[in-house]
Amino acid sequence: MTTRRIRRAAITAVVLTGLAACSAPSSGEGGDTAATSVVIGVASEPDTLSPLLGYGKDGNSKIFDGLLARDGDLELTPALAKALPQVADDGLTYTYTLRDGVKFSDGEPLTAADVVFTYRTVLDAKTNNTSRSELDAVKEVRADGANKVVFRLKYAYAPFAGRTVLPIVPEHIAAEQDPNTGSFNTKPVGTGPYVLSSWSKGEKLTFKANPNYWGGAPKVKTFTMAVIGDDNVRATRLRSGDLDGAILPPNLAATFKGDAGLKTYDAKSYDFRTVTLPQENKVTGDRAIRQALDAAVDRKAMVDKILDGAGRPAYGPLPVDDPWFAKGIERNQDLDKARRVLDQAGWRTGDGGIRAKGGQRAAFTLLYPSGDKVRQDHALAYASDAKKAGIDVTVESATWEVIEPRMKNDAVLAGFGSTGDPDFGLYTLLHSSLAGDGFNNMARYDNPAVDKALDAGRRSQVEATRETAYDTLQRQLVKDPGYTFLTHIDHLYVLADRWSGLTTQLEPHEHGFASGPWWNIEDWQSKK
Secondary structure, eight states: OOSOOOOOOOOOOOEEEEOOOOOOHHHHHGGGSTTTTEEEEEEEOOOOOOOOGGTTTSSSSSSSOOEEEOOOOOOOEEESSSOEEEEEESSEEEEEEBBTTTTTTTTTTOOOHHHHHHHHHHHSTSOOOGHHHHHHHHEEEEEEEEEEEEEEESOOOOTTTHHHTOOOOOOHHHHHHHTTSSGGGGOOOSSSEEEEEEETTTEEEEEEEOTTTTTOSSSEEEEEEOOOOOOOHHHHHHTTSSSSSEEOHHHHHGGTTTTTTTEEEOOOOEEEEEEEETTSSSTTTSSHHHHHHHHOHHHIIIIISSSTTEEEEEEESSSSTTTOOOOOOOOOOOOHHHHHHHTTTTTHHHEOOOEETTEEEEEEEEEEEETTHHHHHHHHHHHHHHHHHHHEEEEEEEEEHGGGTTTTTTTEEEEEOOSSOHHHHHHHHOGGGGTSSTTTTOOOOOOOHHHHHHHHHOOOOOHHHHHHHHHHHHHHHHHHHHEEEEEOEEEEEESOEEEOOOOOHHHHHHOOSSSSSGGGGGOOOOOO
C-alpha cells in the first residue's frame, strides 16, 4: 500500500540525528523564510480527505480531531472528549463527555449528534469505507444529551478506546451529501488546528491555521504538502532550497550528512515490506513454495544493503522489539531448507535451474509500485534469493491502478503496519473474512487457526488469552506463510532546523502525510 490509500496507528524508539544542508528556502514554494510557513515534500497524497471514507482514521489529521488523540509516546489523551472514556465493568459500554466550546471551522458548534453521525455513517454498508471491520465491535452509538456519547459493544473489545481517534465530521454539512461522492471529500470542514485552503491534485495541498482552534492558534500559520512521487526529485528540491523538508529513503537521506542547516529525524516504525503470495495462484498457492521462499530470503542483507541499516529484519508482521512479538521465530536465510522443502513436495529442478511440478514451472510475477526505489530494490533482492532455490520471480513495476485488479493472482511488494494494538494491523492483514476486500488481506490468506487466534485476540479482555492468541498466530505464519515478510523500515525525514518542538512518534505504515515530524506541527515554535 501507499499513502494514497489512507488506511492504517507500544513502544517508542526514536533516534534524532542532527545532520546538516542548505540554508532556509528563499524562493519557489518554500519562499517564505519565516518559520511560520512550511513546505514539505511527500511521496503521495490521499484519495480523499473525508474520515467517512477512511482519511485520518488512525489520528494525526490536521483538519479534524477525534474523541481521543495519541501523544508522542502513543498514549491516548483527550481531544474532543474532556477525558478518557468511562468504561462499564463488563467492558461493553464506553461513555465520552465532549469538551465545552468546540466549534467546527465554519463556526458551528460540535455536538454529540456529530459524533453519532460520523460513526453510524462509517458503519453503514453503503459507505465505501474499507476499514469498517475495525469498528466491528460497535453494536450501537447514541447521544445522551448534547455533550455525551455512549457506545455499546457487541463484545468486550480491549483496545476499543484506541479506535476513537477517528476524526469527527459535521453532520450539518456531511449529512446533506452522498458520503462516497460528495464535495466533502475534497472540501472538508473539521475542528482541527488547520483548514484546507487549496488542493491541486497531484501537485500540492496547502493548509492554513485555524485561528479559533480549541487547542490554541498554531504558530505555524501555513504549511504545504508538495506531492513529489520521485525520491530523487524530492531530494533535489530539498537541496536547492525549494522545500523546507522531505521524507527520503535511507540512501538519499544520507547524502545530506554534513550540510549545514538541516536535521534528519529517524523514526522507528511498524511499517514492514512484504511479498503477498496469492493462494489462488497455482504456484504461490502451494504451501511448499511459500515455505521455501520464507527460508530462501536474506532479510539481514536487505536491511544492510537496501536500507543502509535503517530498519530491522521482519520475521512476521510485528517487529522484534514489540511486546507481543513471539520470541524464537527469528530465522536466518537457509537455502538448504528451501531446496529440501521443494524436493519433498515434488518440485524438481528443470531447465535453467528452475523447478517444475506436474508441468507447472515454479514461476510467478512480482509487482511493485512505480517510482518506489526501496520497494524495487526489495523486489529484485527477493527475486535473486528465490532463484537460488529454483523459483523464477519476474519483477514488474506498475501503478496502483494497474496493480489493484491483478492482486488476486500476482504477488505484490506491499507495505503495511499499524501501531496501538496487534489487532489494529493483524486482523485486516490476515482474517479470511476480508480476503479480497480492497487492500485488506491482499494475499487472500485463509488459515482457520489464524482466524481463530485473531478472533480470540479481538474478543478477549484477558491479557494472557490475548498473548496466547497472538503468539499462536505468529507461529502459524511461520508454518503456513501467506506472505514473505522482509523488513521493518525506519522512516527518515530531513528538515530545515528552524523550529523547536519537533519530535517523532513510533509510526505506522501510513506516513509522510499525517505521520512524520509534523504530527504535532501546530505546536512548533520558531527558533528566531
